[in-house]
Amino acid sequence: MKIVCSQVDLKNNLSLVSRAVPTRPTHPILANVLLVANQTKNQVTLTGFDLSLGMRSCFCAEVEEEGVITLPAKLLNDIIARLPEGEVTISYEEEEMEENPLVTINSLSGKFQLRGVKGEEYPELPVVEREEAFLLPVAALNEGLKGSLFAASNDETKQILTGVHLTRNLDTLEFAATDGHRLAVVKTSAIEETKESEEEEINSNPPITEAQNFTITIPARALRELEKILSMAKEGESIALFVDEGQVVFELGQQNLTSRKLDGAYPNYNQLIPNNFERTMVVDRKRMIESLERVSVLSDQKNNLVKFTLNSDNEQVTLSVEAKELGNAKESISAEINGDNFEIGFNIRYLMDGLKALSANEIKFQFNGATQPVIATPLSGAQMTYLIMPVQIRD
CATH class of the missing domain: 3.10.150.10 (DNA Polymerase III, subunit A, domain 2)
Incomplete structure (x- = not known):
C-alpha cells in the first residue's frame, strides 16, 4: 500500500474517527483505526469502532497502491497532529503482510515507522438494511441536541436514561433527556426552513407521512460525537438517518456514524x-x-x-x-x-x-x-x- 495525502485532511479525519476508539478496548485490535486505500476512487477511508459506536470518514488522496491496514489510534493521532502541513506518504510493503508490517509515514520533517495489524482482523461495522432514509435538518438536530444532551444520565446502571429519546411526528422533531433529577424537552421542525424563492422546490417534495414517524432512544455518547459531524455541515443541509431493530446510522457526506439503540421503554415524561x-x-x-x-x-x-x-x-x-x-x-x-x-x-x-x-x-x-x-x-x-x-x- 502507498498513499499520498494532505496532512490537514488526514489529521481532521483521523481526529474524528478516533473518538470512537475505546480507551480500554475489550480486544487489542479495537485500539487501532482501520485504514482502507481505494485506488479506483483515489480515496482513503478511516474507521474507529468500540463495538457499540462506530465512526467512518472518507477523504481524497493519491492512492498509488491499494491496501488495508490498522494502526494504533493514539500513536497515529499524536504523530500526524505534530507533522508540518504538506504532503504525507503512508506505505508498507505487501510482502510483509505475512507478519504485522512496519508502516512508514514520510513527511517534510522526517520519517516514522509504526507496527500495524492486518485489517482482516478488524470487526465489521454493523449493517443497517438500507430502506428509505429519514432526512433530518442539520439545524434542527443541532438545536435539539444542544437543548437536551446535557440532561441525559451519566450513570450506566440507568441504561435507558443514558440516551436521548428522539421522536418524529410528521413535521415535528422532539428530543427528551432525563437523569431522574431534571428533564429537558425540545421541539423543533422536521422540515428544513427554506427561502421564498425555493417554494417551487418545496412544493415538489412530498410531505412527511405517518409511515415516516419514528421513536428511538440513542446513547448520549453517540450523539455527542454526532455533534462533531454536524459542525462540518453546510447551512441548510440535511443528514440521512437509517434505522433498524438494533442500530442507527447517520450519514452526512463522507462521514458516517453507527450506534446501537438503547433497549427498553422510555419514561412517559409528558406526565411529569x-x-x-x-x-x-x-x-x-x-x-x-x-x-x-x-x-x-x-x-x-x-x-x-x-x-x-x-x-x-x-x-x-x-x-x-x-x-x-x-x-x-x-x-x-x-x-x-x-x-x-x-x-x-x-x-x-x-x-x-x-x-x-x-x-x-x-x-x-x-x-x-x-x-x-x-x-x-x-x-x-x-x-x-x-x-x-x-x-x-x-x-
Whole structure:
C-alpha cells in the first residue's frame, strides 16, 4: 500500500474517527483505526469502532497502491497532529503482510515507522438494511441536541436514561433527556426552513407521512460525537438517518456514524410536566447565570445548594449560598414575579446547565410548592421545556 495525502485532511479525519476508539478496548485490535486505500476512487477511508459506536470518514488522496491496514489510534493521532502541513506518504510493503508490517509515514520533517495489524482482523461495522432514509435538518438536530444532551444520565446502571429519546411526528422533531433529577424537552421542525424563492422546490417534495414517524432512544455518547459531524455541515443541509431493530446510522457526506439503540421503554415524561402553577418569575438569563457563577464559589460540595427567595413586593429574587465553616454569599437581581413570596432550593449545577442551554434573553420560571417540579422555558427562540426538581432546604 502507498498513499499520498494532505496532512490537514488526514489529521481532521483521523481526529474524528478516533473518538470512537475505546480507551480500554475489550480486544487489542479495537485500539487501532482501520485504514482502507481505494485506488479506483483515489480515496482513503478511516474507521474507529468500540463495538457499540462506530465512526467512518472518507477523504481524497493519491492512492498509488491499494491496501488495508490498522494502526494504533493514539500513536497515529499524536504523530500526524505534530507533522508540518504538506504532503504525507503512508506505505508498507505487501510482502510483509505475512507478519504485522512496519508502516512508514514520510513527511517534510522526517520519517516514522509504526507496527500495524492486518485489517482482516478488524470487526465489521454493523449493517443497517438500507430502506428509505429519514432526512433530518442539520439545524434542527443541532438545536435539539444542544437543548437536551446535557440532561441525559451519566450513570450506566440507568441504561435507558443514558440516551436521548428522539421522536418524529410528521413535521415535528422532539428530543427528551432525563437523569431522574431534571428533564429537558425540545421541539423543533422536521422540515428544513427554506427561502421564498425555493417554494417551487418545496412544493415538489412530498410531505412527511405517518409511515415516516419514528421513536428511538440513542446513547448520549453517540450523539455527542454526532455533534462533531454536524459542525462540518453546510447551512441548510440535511443528514440521512437509517434505522433498524438494533442500530442507527447517520450519514452526512463522507462521514458516517453507527450506534446501537438503547433497549427498553422510555419514561412517559409528558406526565411529569405540571399544567398549572401558583406563581411565575421572569428573569434576564445572562444576569441570572452571572449571579449564580459568583455565589457558586461558596457552594457546599455535599449538596451544591442555592436558595431562591422570591419577593413580589420589591420585584427581586435573592440567590443565597451557605457553606458551613467557609462562609456565605447572597446576591439579588430584578425579576417580574407573580404570586406570593416564596423560598425554594436548587442544585446549583443542574440549574446552571439548564440556563446555559436555554438560549433566549429572558427565562420564565413556573413554581408550585417548595418540593414540587419547577419548569423553566425561554420566552423566545427554541421551544424548550426544562423541568428541575428542587432540593429541600434544611435549617
